[in-house]
Amino acid sequence: MIKENKLYKILTLLLGVGTLQLQAQESRRIDQEWDFLKSDLGGIWEAVRPVGAGNPESVPLWQTVSLPHCYNALDAVDPAVNYYQGPGWYRKTLTIENPYPNGRTLLHFEGAGQKSTVYIHTQKVGEHVGGYDEWTVDITEAVEQFKKTDAYKTRFKGKIPVSIRVDNSRDLEMIPSDLSDFNLYGGIYRHLNLKYVPQTALEKVFVSPTVDVDGKQGVLQIRGRLLTQSNSSSFDVETQLYDPSGKLLLTQTPLARSVGGSLDFGKLTVKKPELWSPDHPALYRLVTIVKSNGQTFKEESLFGFRHVEFKNNGPFLLNGKRLLLQGTHRHEDHAAVGAAMTDAQILQEMTMMKEMGVNFIRLGHYQQSRRVLEACDSLGILVWEEIPWCRGGLGGEIYQQQGKRMLTNMIEQHYNHPSIIIWGLGNENDWPGDFPEFDKEKIRTFMRELHELSHQLDPSRKTAIRRCDFCKDIVDVYSPSIWAGWYRGMYTDYKTASTEEMKKVKHFLHVEWGGDSHARRHAEDPDRALAKIEGDGTTDERAGDASLVGGAARVSKDGDWSESYICNLIDWHLKEQETMPWLTGTAYWPFKDFSTPVRPDNPVPYVNQKGVVERDFTKKESYYVFQSYWTSKPMLHIYGHTWPVRWGQTDEAKMIKVYSNAKEVELFVNGESQGIKKRNSQDFPAAGLRWMVKLREGKNQIKAVSKNGKELLTDEIEQVYQTQAWGKPTKLQVEEIEREDDVITVQAKVLDKDGILCLDAKNWIYFDATGDGELIIDQGTSIGARKVQAYNGRALVRLRLSTGKAVVSGRMDESKSTLLTIEK
Structure with missing residues (x-):
């Protein structure tokens, strides 16, 4: 793992990377003060026509x-629409x-969904189809033409x-x-840049x-490719190579040669280079100067x-050594902003993954x-990064051209990133529904075309897909559908199922497992719920x-959707992965809950949980x-921080679990030691760090302690x-249960006729408010929804x-309805 102080320095540097690149290309973000209208217009003239201040004919009204x-950002998880x-x-x-x-x-767009058209005044200057790749519009001539008009001056x-x-x-x-199973978001949900480039400039x-x-x-x-070039084809090139510490290693002035549509800028040789790895992400910097x-x-x-x-049928090697890929997934999605995550939010999310022990991620599905x-x-x-050919089948020529264009753009735009090892060509392409025809051979033909295009553009990286068995022989790496203990079967079937699937392909990588x-x-x-499942x-x-x-018994339908069950499922998978020496790795689906239009009946509506x-x-x-298995930085966590009330019979022994990577842990309940347990990853559950304890009725204080050298780890x-x-x-x-500045937390409790808390209640609870306050809802979270299923007989809202x-x-x-009046 990267040490904490080094991680801070990396993130500090990273926060400036985007600005550094933009300055180098004489770019600036134009993110502020846009007028926005959530509807269509009759035409471009409606966007630019003159209107008087306060003129009622200036409708529709725009917002800043x-x-x-x-x-x-909000309606994606609104349960009513x-x-x-x-x-x-x-x-x-x-x-x-x-x-x-x-x-x-x-104008350089980093991403806008899903189709875009750009105008300078009333002149259309460009358009793009695709919500996830970057694209650029040249507005030079249109700007110069408009500058000659009276409207520009007046x-x-x-x-x-x-x-x-x-x-x-x-x-x-x-x-x-x-x-x-994700929203196709609308908006300019990534940065937009205004770029000035000289007569002769590089596109890439x-x-x-x-x-x-x-x-x-x-x-x-x-290699390089020119974006623009003056009438004179004469230009000079200089390349400068800097090592990970920032020291200039080499300078070269190559003679650019045209090769296959691009320019060859020659080769540089580095003796004993620092190798990039998850534990040592050494980044070199190349500066290419064109004059x-x-x-x-x-x-x-x-x-x-x-x-x-x-x-083949074996592990993954990085720099000659086996590396078990410890992975997860990510959607571009967050509470209150949808796809429009800030740079700080993106960094926070990726840092949280790293601190959980992640060394691999599949970016789903775009x-x-x-x-x-x-x-x-x-x-x-x-990284495994993929294009959004996801479900529905295969469309016609326009559809297929878009798929190839998306693959080309993704590879070219992210070609230099050392983190990327796999280009994904599709996801669940065995899922029909968009077209009257579902032809497996046509899907195979298109998949093969994508595979060949990927290797043509980038011979150094593998191709992959997930869940399309009739195409698994086409790509380099394949992931079948294995959801042991959630959609089918029991989680104890995981190792056997994975072993059998591994034998069917050369390179097996299991992405997507887990449960809600x-x-x-x-x-x-x-x-x-596992008792109902046929083994x-x-x-x-x-x-x-x-x-x-409907359908067969399965935990996804018949289970309790508790954190308790999912912790056991994950615990079992992780301890089994330690005993599979042939395993390349896995990726848990996903790191963070995200919005989806196809799950309106989930406990938090429209959220994949x-x-x-x-x-x-x-x-x-x-x-x-995950932290207890995947990290080396000492950690200790008692299960149940969000479980305020447990239940059972008097003098019934209850299991208390501690997740930790410590060698041994001591548990105290109400001040009394329950003994020391030694960690053994193969002792399920909680790697042996579990105690059967008789809790007293009412409040119980629970504390875990572990010594790591001179450091004392505790959790309570x-x-x-x-x-x-x-x-x-x-x-x-x-009832009101907490106040923090202007935010008040309200709790709704499900009671029986005698006023006793119903701790297994899963009733739907609906919140509303009137007066001077506003509920913090449509967040897609357990405490940020106007409609939510109860968790252990209660639900919170702010x-x-x-x-x-x-x-x-x-x-x-x-x-x-029960009413609560709150005053400030």
Whole structure:
């Protein structure tokens, strides 16, 4: 693991990487003060026509927003509506003064969903289909033409009006499919940059480092492609190579040669290069300088030397040594912002993964922000990145052209990142539904075309897909569907199922496993649902398995969705992975809960709840299970921090679990030692760190202690033990339980007719508020939803109230509303 102080330095550097690159290319972000309209217009003239102040004919009314911006930030998880899929408009005026004589002026989009059209005043200057790749519009001529108009001088006061129409409407001939288990977000949800480039400029520099498996010599092949070029084809090139400490190693002035549509800038040789790895993410920096007509263009590229190998039916090797890929997944999605995550949020998420012990990630299911890849490079996280050919089948020529264009853009735009080891070509392509024809041979043909295109663009990396058995022989790496203990079978079937699937392909990598957990819901008997499952060893996912009704018995439908069960499932998988020497690795699905339109009936509606953290980064208990197996930094965590009340019989022994990577742990309950337990990863559950304890009725103080050399690790929780039995839920009690500045936490408790808390109640609870306050809802979290299933007979919501009075209501389907008046 990277030491904490070094991690801080890396993140500090990383926060400046984007700015550094933008300055080098004379770019600036134009994220602030955009007008936005969540609807369509009759035409571009409506965006730019003059209107008087306060003129009622100026409708529709626009709002001011900053980029990144996603117009589905809240409605994606609103339980009362289908999220908006349609056009949205953005407009802004810019001061544009290109410092380069005869240079080019560009708008560079880092990502906008899902179709975009760009206008300078009323002139259409560019369009793009695809919500996840980067793209650029040359606005040079349109700007110069508009500067000659009276409107430029008078009405727009020397500024250039830019209007952008984005559209995430449903379209069968567009990738990805609306059958996908994630929202197709709308908006300009990544940064937008204004770029000035000289007459002769580079569009891209491709850095291809290779290194011997013994690491004695590294070779750097450098290629480039011109974006613009002056009439004179004469230009000079200089390349500068800096080592990971920032020291200049080599300078070269190659003679650029045209080879296969690109320019060859020659090779550089590095003796005994520092090798990039998860524990030592050593990044070299290449500066490529192009000079022509007295103008200079500079491009900076970060890269790393590493040697990658997949053994046939065997493990994964990095730099000649086995590395078990300890992975997870990520969607570009977050509470209150949707896809428009800030740079700080992206860094926080990737850092939390690293601190959990992650060294590998599959980016599902589309090209993600350059900020994510920069973080993976600097933190040391290996990457499988894929295009969004996901579910639905195979469309026609337009559809297939888009797929190839997305693959080309993804590979070229992220080519230099040392973290990337796999290009993903698709996901669940055996899932029909968008077209009347579902032809496996046509899907195979297109998959083969993508595979060949990938190797043509980048021979150094593997291709992969997940869950399309009839294409598994085409790609280099394959992941079948194995959901042991969730969609099918029992989690104890995991190792057997994986071993059998490994034998069917050369390179097996298991991505997507796990299950949903409703945060704050816990169970005294978490494995009870497994008794209903037929132990036939079947572990795959089938059509309809994600539904909460019908079909065969399965934990995904018949289980309690508790954190307790998922911790056991994860615990079993991780301890088994330690005994599979042939295993390349796995990736848990996913790291963080995310929104999805296909799961309206989940305990938090429209949220896939399989994450180990909630949609706002709140850690679930399962986060610490991974830490206990995957990290070396000392950690200690008692299970149950969000479990305030346990239940059972008087004098009944209850299991208390501790997740830790310490060699031994001592447990204290109400001040009395329960003994010392030694950790053994194969002693399930909790690696042997579990105690059977008789809790006293009422409050219990629980403390775990471990010594790590001179360092003392401790963790403490308080739990109430309830022995009083409860009857049928009949009423709801709403109460204030906490205040922090302007935020007040409200709890709704499900009670029986005698006022006893119903600790197994899963009733739907609905919150509302009126008055001076506002509920913090539509967050897609366990405490940020207006409609939510109870967790152990309760549910929480927060109210923002700065002054005055508000009334919060809570109700169940079976009862009338209960009102709570709150004053500030």
